[in-house]
Amino acid sequence: MGRSPCCDKVGLKKGPWTPEEDQKLLAYIEEHGHGSWRALPGKAGLQRCGKSCRLRWTNYLRPDIKRGKFSLQEEQTIIQLHALLGNRWSAIATHLPKRTDNEIKNYWNTHLKKRLAKMGIDPVTHKPRCDALGSVDGQNKSAANLSHMAQWESARLEAEARLVRESKLRSEASFHSQSQAQQQLGTSSASLLSHLKQTTPPPPPPPLPTSQGSVWSKSSNGGPLDLESPTSTLSFSENAVHSVVGFGDNSTTKIDSSEGGGGGGDWRGYGNGNPTLSTSSSDEKEEVAAFPTADADDMVIFPTTQGPWSPSTTTAKPPPASSSCFVEGFTDLLLQNSDDDDKNNNDNSEEEEDEDEDEDDANNYWNNILNLVNSSPSNSPLF
DNA sequence: AATATTAGCAACCGCGACCGA
């Protein structure tokens, strides 16, 4: 089928939005919702195409957008998720509440990518460039590791999205009244979360102990709602029931066995995307690695496209602890090198103090990388 | 002070996926 033009471009304005246009769009959406983007410009009295309106709203006017400097935690999350997901900005944005995919994309292209390149790390593969260190066995391992984890994550995200959609369809009617009430409390995502708990029988918990409840617990001010990204097709909070998260600073990855694994041994191999989320501090005992040990035979490499995710569709076990440790340490090391950029930012003195301390560590970056890689077990299914 | 270069970011473009008729 041919692609239809997004709009009749004759007479439509392009380029930067004026405050008046912003006001019109804002007022209209606040009163009516956006509805059909295609029809919106006419109704709102804007000489713009619907696409432009949607973009303006999504990336700029939306009231739940957080603007300004990215925190270290956010940077860390972006790097981690990019290592796993690649340029899937919308998926990354899902885990960075109040940040748009466009903003994340821009930040990556203007800051993080350069930083990695400066460090001799390929921003695409997140592995050291060959010309930087030469060929090292561990590098091959890390490349394979990241590649496999990306496959895991890609498949899992798709499955989660599918699961959420199906759950929504199954019980939308019965859910409606409850959802409305809870949305009034500003916890629409929480309602969906509880809804999923009600309608989706929890599969057996992952075969891991846990020392703490879900890491994706409510933030102090917003709860799961904060995790939503309206621009994303995958509402993260909807999946938080069975999340395993956290390899941010001072956090370790865990599985929330109390909530069960909605995705069938579901796990999350990526970071704590929200600085406001509760994280497990490094001094906590009994912290559990995200990925239980698995033999190579148990590892299933997912195709990029696949059918519905269910416990029966895969016998895969999550990657071993060493893998998460690798990524965790890898990203932490990356962030140690964020000093260069952050030195120019004086609005966060506390962070800068820590960064100064980390500066020396950055000098040992490559040694640490190699140590991490070499410490990974050779029988890891990811290697 | 003037000019050139670079960085940052908002917005556009094209494609593919989804959905309903």
Add this chain to the structure above:
DNA sequence: TTCGGTCGCGGTTGCTAATAT
């Protein structure tokens, strides 16, 4: 099943501000 409409995503462009020369 096909087709057209719509939407969202990711890549890219182009403008503006900041910095360097």
